[in-house]
Amino acid sequence: MSDGGRVLIADDQREVRDLLADKLRARGKQIQAFASGRELLSQIATDGEDVELVVLDLDFGAGEPDGLEILTRIREERPNLPVIILTGKGSVDSAVAAVQGGASDFIEKDLFVEDKLELSMEKVERMLHVLRENARLRAENEALGAENEALGVQNTFYRSELGSRYRIVSASPKVEAILRQVEQIASIPRPVLVRGERGTGKELIAAALHYGGARSEQPFVKLNCAALSETLLESELFGHEKGAFTGASDTRRGRFETADGGTLFLDEIGNTTLEFQQNLLRVLEYQEFERIGGNRTIKVDVRVVAATNTDLEAEIAAGRFRADLYDRLRFTEVQLPPLRDRREDIRPLVEYFAGELASEVPSITARSFGADALTTMEAYGWPGNIRELKFAVERALCVAQSETVSASDLPPEVGGPSQVGNPATGGTFDEQTTAIERGILQRTLDGCDGSQKDAAAALGLTYDRFRHILRKHGLTGS
Numbered sequence: 001m002s003d004g005g006r007v008l009i010a011d012d013q014r015e016v017r018d019l020l021a022d023k024l025r026a027r028g029k030q031i032q033a034f035a036s037g038r039e040l041l042s043q044i045a046t047d048g049e050d051v052e053l054v055v056l057d058l059d060f061g062a063g064e065p066d067g068l069e070i071l072t073r074i075r076e077e078r079p080n081l082p083v084i085i086l087t088g089k090g091s092v093d094s095a096v097a098a099v100q101g102g103a104s105d106f107i108e109k110d111l112f113v114e115d116k117l118e119l120s121m122e123k124v125e126r127m128l129h130v131l132r133e134n135a136r137l138r139a140e141n142e143a144l145g146a147e148n149e150a151l152g153v154q155n156t157f158y159r160s161e162l163g164s165r166y167r168i169v170s171a172s173p174k175v176e177a178i179l180r181q182v183e184q185i186a187s188i189p190r191p192v193l194v195r196g197e198r199g200t201g202k203e204l205i206a207a208a209l210h211y212g213g214a215r216s217e218q219p220f221v222k223l224n225c226a227a228l229s230e231t232l233l234e235s236e237l238f239g240h241e242k243g244a245f246t247g248a249s250d251t252r253r254g255r256f257e258t259a260d261g262g263t264l265f266l267d268e269i270g271n272t273t274l275e276f277q278q279n280l281l282r283v284l285e286y287q288e289f290e291r292i293g294g295n296r297t298i299k300v301d302v303r304v305v306a307a308t309n310t311d312l313e314a315e316i317a318a319g320r321f322r323a324d325l326y327d328r329l330r331f332t333e334v335q336l337p338p339l340r341d342r343r344e345d346i347r348p349l350v351e352y353f354a355g356e357l358a359s360e361v362p363s364i365t366a367r368s369f370g371a372d373a374l375t376t377m378e379a380y381g382w383p384g385n386i387r388e389l390k391f392a393v394e395r396a397l398c399v400a401q402s403e404t405v406s407a408s409d410l411p412p413e414v415g416g417p418s419q420v421g422n423p424a425t426g427g428t429f430d431e432q433t434t435a436i437e438r439g440i441l442q443r444t445l446d447g448c449d450g451s452q453k454d455a456a457a458a459l460g461l462t463y464d465r466f467r468h469i470l471r472k473h474g475l476t477g478s
Contacts, residue, residue, distance in 0.1 A: 005029055005030065005050070005052040005053070006029070006030045006031075006032065006050055006051045006052060007024050007029045007030070007031055007032075007051070007052065007053045007054070007055065008031075008032050008033075008034070008040055008043060008044070008048075008051055008053075008054045008055070009021060009024075009031065009032070009033040009034065009054075009055045010033075010034045010035075010036065010037055010039070010040040010054070010055070010056050010057060010060075010070070011033075011035075011055075011056075011057040011086060012035055012036065012057060012059075012060045012061055012064075013057075013109075014035070016057075016086070016109060016113070017033040017034075017035070018033075019113065019114055020033075020055060020113070020114060020117055021033050022114075023114040023117060023118065024117075027118075027121075036060055036064055037056070037057075037060055037064060037065050037066075037067065037069070037070035038064070038065065040054070040056070040070065041070060041073050041074070041077075044074060044077055044078065044081075045077060048077070048078065051078070051081065052081075052082070053081075053082050053083075053084070053121070053124065054074060054081060054082070054083045054084070055083075055084050055086060055117065056070060056071065056074075056083055056084070056085055056086065056103075057085075057086045058085055058086065058087050058088075058094050058095070058098065059088065067085060067086075067094075067098065068094065068097060068098060068101060071083055071085070071098060071101050071102060071103060072101060075101070075102045079102075080131075082104040082124045082127070082128065083102070083103045083104055084103070084104055084105050084106065084107065084117070084120050084121070084124065085098045085099075085103045085105070085106035085107075086106070086107060086109050086113070087106050087107070087108055087109065088108070088109055096184065096185065096188055099187060099188055100184075100187065104120075104123075104124045104127060105120045105123055105124060105189060107120050119286065119287065122287075122299070123189065123287075123301055126261070126301050127301075130261065167352075168201065168204050168205075168208065169345070169348050169349055169352045170342070170345050170348065171344050171345055171348050172337075172342035172344050172345050174337050174341070174342055175337070175342060175345065178205070178334060178335075178336065179208070181332075181334060182205060182208050182209055182212065182334065183212060185209070185332050186208070186209050186210075186212035186213035186214075187212075187213040187214045188213075188331075188332070189214075189301075189303055190303070190331040190332065191284060191303070191304045191305070191306065191328060191329045191330075191331050191332075192206075192209055192303075192304075192305045192306070192329075192331065192332045192333070192334060193269075193306050193307075193308070193329045193330040193331075193332070193333045193334070194206060194305060194306070194307040194308075194333075194334045194336065195307070195308060195309070195312075195333065195334070195335050195336065196307075196309060196335065196336030196337070196338070197309050197336075197338045197383075197385055198309050198384065198385065198387070198458055198459075198460065199339075199384045199385030199386050199387030199388055199458070200336040200337070200338060200339070200385045200386060201336060201385075201386055202267065202307035202336060203222065203265065203267065203307070205305075205307075205334055205336065206220075206222075206263070206265040206305040206307065207220060207265075209263065209303075209305055210262065210263040210265075210303075210305070215261065215262045215263055215303060218259075218260075218261040218262030218263070219258060219259050219260075219261065219262035219263075220259075220262055220263050220265070221255050221258050221259035221262065221263070221264050221265065222264075222265045222267065223236060223237065223255050223264070223265070223266055223267070224267045224268055224453075224454060224457050225266055225267060225268045225269055225271055225272050226267070226268035226271035226456070226457035227268075227451075227453035227454060227456070227457050227463070228453075230272075230273050230275070230276055231245070233272070233276060234276060234279065234292060235248075235252070235254070235292055236254060236255055237254050237255050237256060237280075238254040238256060238279070238283075238289050238290070238291055238292060239251075239252050239253045239254030239256075239257060239291040239292070240252055240254075240291050240292035240293050240294075241291050241292065241293035241294040242293075243293065244291070244292045244293025244294070245292070245293070248292075248293065251291075252291075254291065256283060256289060256298075256300050256302055257298065257300060259300070259302045260300045260301060260302060261301055261302075262302065262303070263302070263303045263304075263305060264302050264303070264304050264305070265305045265306075265307070266280075266304060266305070266306045266307070267306075267307045267457075268307070268308060268309075268310075268457055269306040269307065269308050269329070270308040270309070270310025270312055270315055270321060271308075271310065271457070274320070274321075274322060277321065277322045277325045278322065278325075280325065281322065281324060281325045281328060283300075283302075284304060284325075284328050284329075285328065287299060287300055287301060287302065288300070304329070306329050309460070312326055338382070338385055339382040339385045339386055339389060340381050340382055343378055346374075346377055346378050346389065347374060347378070349386060349389055349390075349393075350369055350374065350377065350389070350393050353389070353390045353393040353394065354367075354368070354369070354393055354397060357393070357394050357397055358397075361397075361398075364397045364398065366403050367397055367400055367403050367404070367405055368403070368404060368405065369393075369396070369404075369405045370404045370405060370406050370407075372406055372407045373396065373405050373406055373407045373409065373410060375407075376407040376410060376414065376415060377389070377392070377410065377414065380413075380414045384443075384444075387447050387458070388443070388447075390447070391411075391443045391446060391447050392410055392411050392414050395409075395410075395411060395443075396409040396410050396411075411439065411443070412436070412439070413436060413439070434473075437469070437473070438473045438475070440459070441455070441469065441470060441473060441475055442475060444458055444459055445475065452466060452467060452470065
């Protein structure tokens with residue numbers, strides 16, 4: 001936005017109009033304030049060509065058109081004019097509808113409304129810059145002619161690959177309801193907390209939120225908070241300056257900078273320290289931070305999606321998780337059901353994972369799962385959820401001796417107690433429990449591409465404890 005640009009404010013509360021007008025005038029803006037939406041529309045229709053921003057209340061009281069109707073009329077007159085919506089507490093649904101209707105952002109009217117307006121304007125300015133850059137790039141792209149067509153084909157291929165990687169397979173009404181919720185909130189620039197047991201697909205939901213919203217062309221950056229120590233976690237997230245600590249031989253950008261304009265997925269957020277949580281809270285509130293060892297404030301525009309399988313309420317009660325961070329993260333909360341509560345998804349997932357593996361290993365293309373194997377899998381509890389199911393499907397396909405996969409080809413714990421407790425094949429109690437523990441470790445490592453840190457996080461173990469158990473069984477990983 002330009003210095004001295006015109007901003008129109010419409011709110012039926014004079015104190016709010018005056019407060020925001022003073023804030024904007026301090027930034028050099030020319031302000032016109034109105035007590036009703038009708039007055040605002042009249043101004044835009046008669047003399048609104050040089051207006052660069054509208055700040056609009058949602059509720060003007062009885063007898064007046066509401067903010068959503070005014071927003072629709074503004075979009076008809078000025079389709080690209082940024083509009084920031086003002087909303088009272090408890091009006092999230094209306095604010096969501098406003099953003100879906102074309103509003104650039106929304107802020108709550110509270111004691112900090114003027115500070116929130118300033119942050120919102122900075123977001124709008126960045127958004128306008130991105131839109132202008134996109135328009136310029138589109139114009140250049142159109143001039144490329146045949147080369148542009150080839151790039152379009154390539155882009156379609158990459159999107160297809162991306163869609164395959166983050167495909168959500170389900171026949172469950174519970175999951176369908178979740179996907180509708182995700183679609184509704186995908187473009188809302190606020191944090192989302194995804195909760196569910198390990199292996200339920202929390203990263204898939206984060207990806208759906210990113211690629212289904214307005215940030216889909218921007219970076220989608222992931223970080224497992226449980227896989228790093230506190231010092232390394234802060235360095236990964238915020239970056240560091242050269243010489244900030246032993247081994248910091250170069251300046252390094254953190255994940256927040258890498259994700260600027262896009263989405264940052266923070267997995268296992270419940271496994272972090274209070275000090276780290278305090279630093280994260282500041283970034284969520286003000287969208288700014290300093291690198292470790294630095295004093296320059298870096299501003300970013302990042303939507304955070306956090307995930308956990310931890311009981312955060314219990315962690316708060318125990319003093320291990322900050323209540324204010326919890327409140328900030330759960331602007332919207334998505335709860336994923338375990339696989340045992342959506343058993344109708346087991347057969348579609350088996351078919352999908354089998355097809356994925358067959359594309360990599362053509363020799364198993366003709367193999368299919370028999371009725372006994374499918375029934376056995378539907379009866380099993382799947383404590384590792386979808387991740388465990390995927391491993392079981394791939395293992396069974398690879399070890400099967402015939403074209404039809406039977407229950408005996410499944411991992412012992414899936415096939416039932418008879419396979420685990422058979423004295424002729426299982427050995428003593430200690431031998432059997434050792435074998436089961438070793439199998440869990442090996443499957444988890446395989447599912448995490450050999451990464452010990454990721455496997456430890458998946459099993460809910462500290463890295464040191466996981467390595468100790470790994471050494472006991474003589475296993476290795478990367």
